[in-house]
Amino acid sequence: MMGCERMETDGMRYLDGEMSLQEKSEFEKHLDSCRACREAVAQMNRLGILTRGVVIKDPRDSFWDGYWKSIYRRIERKTAWIFILLGGILIILYELYRAVRDMGELTISKIAIILLLTGLAILLASVVRERIHQRKVDRYRDIKR
Amino acid sequence: MERTTEISRETLLEWKKGNVRAFEEIVTVTRQRAYSFALGLVGNSEDARDLSQEAFIAAHNARKSFDADKPFFPWFYRILRNRCLNFIRSRARKREISMDILIEKASTEASPDTSMIRKENAEALWKGLFALSEEHREVMVLRCFYDLSYREISETLVISEGTVMSRLFYARKALYGILKDRFDESQMEGDDA
Numbered sequence: 176m177m178g179c180e181r182m183e184t185d186g187m188r189y190l191d192g193e194m195s196l197q198e199k200s201e202f203e204k205h206l207d208s209c210r211a212c213r214e215a216v217a218q219m220n221r222l223g224i225l226t227r228g229v230v231i232k233d234p235r236d237s238f239w240d241g242y243w244k245s246i247y248r249r250i251e252r253k254t255a256w257i258f259i260l261l262g263g264i265l266i267i268l269y270e271l272y273r274a275v276r277d278m279g280e281l282t283i284s285k286i287a288i289i290l291l292l293t294g295l296a297i298l299l300a301s302v303v304r305e306r307i308h309q310r311k312v313d314r315y316r317d318i319k320r
Numbered sequence: 321m322e323r324t325t326e327i328s329r330e331t332l333l334e335w336k337k338g339n340v341r342a343f344e345e346i347v348t349v350t351r352q353r354a355y356s357f358a359l360g361l362v363g364n365s366e367d368a369r370d371l372s373q374e375a376f377i378a379a380h381n382a383r384k385s386f387d388a389d390k391p392f393f394p395w396f397y398r399i400l401r402n403r404c405l406n407f408i409r410s411r412a413r414k415r416e417i418s419m420d421i422l423i424e425k426a427s428t429e430a431s432p433d434t435s436m437i438r439k440e441n442a443e444a445l446w447k448g449l450f451a452l453s454e455e456h457r458e459v460m461v462l463r464c465f466y467d468l469s470y471r472e473i474s475e476t477l478v479i480s481e482g483t484v485m486s487r488l489f490y491a492r493k494a495l496y497g498i499l500k501d502r503f504d505e506s507q508m509e510g511d512d513a
Contacts, residue, residue, distance in 0.1 A: 183489040184482070191463065191488070193470050221503050222496050226464040229422040229442045231356055234365065242369070243347055246376050247340065 178211035186212060190219055260303050267296040332388040335380075343383075347376055350393055353466075354400055360461030361404040363417030363450050371407055375400035394476045401477075405454055422446045441502055448498040456491035463488060 179186075181202075188194045189202050206213050271292045278285065327346055334342035354375065358368035378399050379386075386395055422442040449457050462468045462476065463484075470481045477484075496503075 184485050187485040187488050187492075188470075191470070218496055218503075219492050222492055222499070223464075225441055225445055225499070225502070226460075228425055228438070229445065230425050231359065231461075231465050232421055232423045233352070234355070238365075238369070239351065242351060242373065243344055246347060246373050246380075247344070249373075249377055250340070250380055 179209050179215070181205065181209070182212050182215045186215060186219075190216065190223065257303075257306070260299055260306075264296060264299045264303065267292050267299065271296065327392050329388055332386070332392060336383050336386060336388055338383075343380055346392060350396065351376075353393065354396070356466070357397065357461070358400060358404050359421065360449075360465065361401070361454060361458060362408060363421075363446075365418055365421075367407065371403050372400060375403045378403065391475075394478075397476050398478065401458075408454060417446065417450050419443050419446065444499055444502055445495075448495050451498050452491055452494055456487055456494060459484060459487040460491045460495065 185194075185198075185202050185205070189199060194202065206216065271289065274285065274289050274292065327349055331342045331345055335346055351372065354372040355368050358372045358375075359365065362368055362371060375396065379396050382399070386392070422445060424438055424442070449460060452460065458477070459473060462473050468476065470484045473479075473484045474481045479487075
């Protein structure tokens with residue numbers, strides 16, 4: 176199938192109605208003298224009959240129920256998580272500061288609380304740092320046309 | 321499917337400032353097209369819906385880099401396309417493509433046998449499209465099912481019109497090869513387009 180190089184360019188434009196009348200007429204003259212293009216056009220026209228006879232089914236209206244709400248919730252949730260994480264880090268750091276300030280006599284339970292709060296602060300800070308890093312390397316951030 | 325996806329510059333500027341209502345308007349106007357294009361890439365309704373939603377969220381997060389003087393959809397389509405291609409290449413389990421996506425354009429009077437043949441042709445065509453590479457399937461879907469011009473496809477995919485033609489040529493060539501048996505006269509019964 177398709178032994179003439181014109182098929183890849185002019186042939187496609189001819190089949191897809193992308194030619195001016197003059198170009199179309201000129202290509203039809205070429206078709207008269209080029210068997211390879213004639214056969215290729217005939218084959219692709221048959222394929223065209225198949226594709227033109229069908230459409231992609233549109234979903235029912237109910238399909239769109241909740242479509243926007245789901246997007247909105249996820250946008251909203253992202254903001255909420257940022258606030259929660261930042262708030263959590265601040266609270267933990269403040270409690271840690273108070274624990275160290277009012278330390279008095281060091282007991283096992285005080286050490287455990289300090290360790291726990293320090294661990295939580297590191298964990299939350301790591302999540303925030305990861306978020307910021309993800310944002311920096313996000314392939315969609317700098318998409319421009 | 322609606323082709324008018326005009327979004328005013330004011331709406332786009334409002335959205336860039338972070339106005340969620342403006343974004344809702346953008347989503348409402350473009351969601352059908354986004355879903356349909358995703359469907360042409362991933363092949364089933366559920367994934368197409370999820371991926372189009374994810375793409376809208378990604379677009380919202382990247383809104384500051386969008387140029388409001390340019391049309392929204394080609395910019396958005398690149399995000400959607402990346403999501404879909406990443407999904408196709410990374411999905412652990414291969415989900416079956418839905419086979420009831422293509423339907424007859426116009427329901428004409430036809431015998432049960434002819435209807436069955438047409439249904440089988442539509443299924444074979446859809447299946448055949450998914451035997452093509454993503455790049456070839458994409459141009460076929462944009463051209464044959466959404467009737468985009470070469471210029472529109474070129475702008476949407478950020479490729480030259482020459483590349484559009486070339487991809488269409490090889491896509492059609494491959495698809496013809498896949499569906500060759502279907503082009504037996506008896507198989508094309510009822511088609512007069």
